[in-house]
Amino acid sequence: MNGKRMAGAIAGGLVAGLGITALMIAGERKSGKPSELADLERTSAHRLGVHPVPPADRLPDAAEQAVIQGGHLLLSAAAGAVFATTVEEDAGVIPSGMAFGLAFYAAMHWIAGPLLGVKKPEWQADAGTIGMHAANHVAFGLATAAGARLAARA
Template sequence: MSGSRLLGAIAGGVTAGIGITALLVAGERKSGQPSELAALERASEASLGLRLRDHNALPGASEQAFIQGGHLLLSAVAGATYAVVTDEDSGVLKSGIMFGLFFYAAMHWVVGPMLGVKKPEWRSDAATIGMHTANHILFGLATAAGAKFFSRR
């Protein structure tokens, strides 16, 4: 694995993470309700016995920075993981879709419920599952495209 491919995968993951973050924050502003990421952060705080927030209030600037910073850090780690688990000859479409689906399954179907910070995904409605699936496929494609683009440099 080349350093430029690793950097590209991280850049692609972070770029996709920024896009998803923008959608989530816009959704908060439109609905007046905290995003799923805010709910995850607040559930994590509660499970650790840390201060509890009003779970219905929109996040303030410092909480939003913490939430989105964590989301982007996870995006970077996922991008690095993509670079490690795939080879340089991987096609963007196949590897991006597969990685996005794997990451979605790992986070929403296994890790989140296992940690008790989100309800199991199989209890979500079809629209939510579809949205999460699409978001993570796009994430995987952006990560794979970043890795491919930078590996050619």
């Protein structure tokens, strides 16, 4: 395994994760409503028996935001590592990034989240939400693939 490629894929995943995090936090501030990540974290905390869980309509404070975004970035880094170990090194950035992003989206939003009971099934979402989630994950996959490619060539 190419260690540079692994590091690049993880870095690409983190960069994309940070971008999505920034969009989520900006959306919270604009709308005054907690992000989907906050909802996921609170549902997970409730299912794990963590008390107290903040009210669903309250914006996360700094400590809760650190937990939410820290978990999101850990998942982004882990996904980057999965990309590096499962995608051939000579795969094109655009096709491999798009395919990986869509596969990651399907795994998280269509399978894992609903099975774990931490989010409603994606098939119950409206078309705009599905499109936004798919686009975010494609961008994530492209950034991860690009990071892997750039680092492998360095």
